[in-house]
Amino acid sequence: MKHKPIIQIIAVASLFSTALSASAISMPLPQQASEQTISNGKFEAGNGTFLLNGEPFVVKAAELHYPRIPKPYWDQRIKLCKALGMNTICLYTFWNSHEPKEGEFDFSGQNDLAEFIRLCAENDMKVILRPGPYVCAEWEMGGLPWWLLKKKDIKLRENDPYFLERVDKFQKAVADQVADMTISNGGPIIMVQVENEYGSYGEDKEYVANIRDMLRKNFGDDVTLFQCDWSSNFTLNGLDDLIWTMNFGTGANIDQQFAKLKELRPESPLMCSEFWSGWFDKWGANHETRPSADMIEGIDEMLSKGISFSLYMTHGGTNWGHWAGANSPGYAPDVTSYDYDAPISESGQTTPKYWDLRKTLSKYNNGKKLPPVPKTIKPISIKKFNFTEVAPLFPNLPEPKQDEEIRTMEEYDQGFGSILYRTTLPELTNGGVLTVNDPHDYAQIFIDGKYIGKLDRRNGEKDLTIPSCKRGAQLDILVEAMGRINFGRAIKDFKGITNNVTVKEDRDGYPFICDLKNWEIFNLNDNPEFYDSMEYFPIETFSIGENGRLPIGVYRGTFNVNKPSDTFLNFETWGKGLVYVNGHGIGRIWEIGPQQTLYMPGCWLKEGENDIMVFDIVGPHQAISEGLTSPLLNNLQVRKPLTHRLEGENLDLSEISPLLVGEFSAGNGWQEKKLDKPTEGRYLCLEAIDAIDGKDIAAIAELYVLDDKGERISREPWIVDYADSEDVKTGNRSADKSFDLQESTYWSTEAGKPFPHAIVIDLGSSKKVSGIQYLPRMESEVPGAIKNFKVYISKEPFKK
16 A cells, blocks of 8 residues: 655645744744755765765664554654654564465554654654564564464575565565655655674675665665674675664774774764664563663764664563564573663653663754653552453363374464374383473473473473373373574574474383374464353362462453553463453563563553453463552572582583683684694583683673684584583673674673683584684673683583
C-alpha cells in the first residue's frame, strides 16, 4: 500500500500551526516553516560531515524499536527522545514480526511501520531505517523468520537462492510501505542500512552487495545507504559505494575506534551507529547496568568532535510474547525485559541517565532550549489475586502425529511453544542413561507419567540417569522452545529434539545401546486459542505435589482494575512459562531470574475485569500474582554458581611446560601470538603473569585460538573448564565473556586477587593449535591489559 508523500501532511500541519501564531502576533511566517514546504531533500556524506540539504548535519539518533513499544505509547516515547536532545530516530524492522507465515505480510497494529515513521515526522525527527534482513537486536533468530528453517539445508545470510528470493520479497514489502517516505520524496528517512554487522558473521562482499542492490531496486537510486560493523572487522565486507559506520560501547577509546576508517577514508563523516548505553539481560545471570558517566563522557566527546551517533538503546522496551532471542557460543536465552539500562526505562520512565544526558545534549542544540519533557505514566499497584482454574497439560494433549524418527518442531510446521515426544522403552533391569541429542531448549523427562529429571540446554545437559523399568514403559520428553539464537553462526537454531534419543544400559559388563524409534508427536503451539481450547478445572481440585508445585498446565484467572495504568505483574511464585493478559502475550517468566515481574502496559488493560492466562511448564508453587509499581529486574534465584571454579580447586601446572611464553603490547586492538609449531590438544590454558598497568586485575574482551592453517577455530563448542577468579559481584564478568562474540564485554578477575590468573577452555574436541588472538578492553586506559603470559595445551583436563 502506497501513502501520500508525508511532506504534504507535515507542511499542512506546520502552516496551520504557524498561521495561528502569525495571526496572534502579526508576524510573517518564520523561515523554518518555508523550509518544511520543500517537496524533496537530500542527505549525503560531505567532507568530514554529513550534509542535510547541503548544510552540515550531526546525527543525534535515538534507537527505538516500534514492535517493542505499545502502539498507543509510540508518540510519547518519540517525544521523550526529542526532549532529550535527539534529532533522529533509528529503528530496525523485524522480518519475522512482519511475515509470520511465508508470503503473509503484516504491517498493521503493532507492526504499522509507516504510522511509526509518520509520528517521527510529525515530531520533526529524521529516521534511519535498518531493514536487515538480519538485525540481531537480541530478538528471536535475529529477526529472521522461523519458517526459513523448514528448508533444512538453507544457508542463512548467504547467497542461497531461496534465502535471497525471500529477502527480496520482504524488502519490497517494506519499501511498499515506506519508500515514499525517504528524504528525496520529502519524508524523514535520511539513511537506510545494508544488512547488519556482517563482519561478525563472515566475509562475503558478494552477498552484502546483493542486499545493497535489492535496497536500491526497491527504494530507488536516490536513497543514501550505509553499512555498520566493528572497528576490528568493518573492512571485511566494506563496499566502496556505501557509507561506513562503527559500532562500539560506552567507555570505548573513541579515537582508536575510528582510526582505521580515518586512515582509509580521511574525508568520511564519522558516526557510531550503535553506541551501547547499557546491555541486555539473560536468564540465570545478574541484571546488566552501565555507568551513566561513561555514556555521557563518550557522547560529549563525539559531539565535541562533530561525530554523529545513535544511542543503542535510548529506550529498549519489551520482548513481548516469545520474541526474546538467545546468544551464543553455548546457549544464553534473553529475558523478556529489554530495559537495557537505557536512559528511558522499559516502561517509559525517565531515569537519572536521561537527565544526565539531557543536560549534556543541551550544549549541542545550536543555542536553542530543548523541548519540554512530556509527562510519564504513573504506574499503579494491583492487589494480590488468585488464579481460579487450571487445564493440566497431559490430559489436554492434542491429537498426535506418528513418526518413526525424531524430527524438529520446524519439520512439523511449528514455530513456537512446546512439543511432546512419546515412545516406549526397552526393559532396563539396572536402569540406564538416556541421551537426548540435542534438547532445544528445556526438556523434562517422564516415565509412566512420573517426573524423572530435566535437561537444560544452557548448561549443555544431554544425559540423564533413569531408573529400571519394564519393557513398554512410556517415555515422555516435553521440550520447551525458548528464543532462537540471534548472533553468530548458530542462528540456524532448530527447536525440539534436533537429532535422536538413545538409552544405554550396562548388561553384564557389556553396553546395550538402543536408538529409540516410533514416536508420537504432540505439537503444543504457543497461542491463546490453543490454550483456550483445553478443558479447565477449579484449581482447588489439585493439591501441591511432592515437588512443592501445582501441576504443569495452563492457569486462568481475572483481576480488577479501577483506573487502567501501567503496572508490573509479579510472578515470583511461578515456575517457567508464558503469560497472556487480555489476549496480549506479555512475555516469558522463569523463577531463576533475574527478572521476576512482567511489564503490563495500562493501554492493554480494561477498567473492571481483566483476563490472565499462564502456561507454566514446570508448575507454580502458588498460582497468585499482584501488580507492583516498580519492576523486579535484578532478583537472581539460581543454585548453579556463576563462576567456573569449584570450592577447593586450584589449578596445578607444575607438571606441564608452557608451549608459548610471551608479552602483549600496551594499547587497544587485537594482538596475535604464535606457537613455535602447531600442537594438538583439547584444553587450552592462558595464564596471565602480570598486567601492563601494574595492578592485580586481568581482563580479556575476546580470545580466539588459531588452527594449524592460521585460521580461527570455531568457538561454538567452547566451554570454560576453570577460571581462578571472576568478577560476578560488580558485574557479569565471568570467564565465558572472553568468547561471547561481543567485544564490549569481558572476563575480569576480582580486585584484590593477586597474579597469576588463569583461564582454561575446553575447545570441545581435540584441535591442532598454532596460536592465539587476544583483544584487551576497549577503553583508552585499557584496564586489566595482560602483559606477560604463558599458554599451555593438553589433550586431557589440567590437574586441579
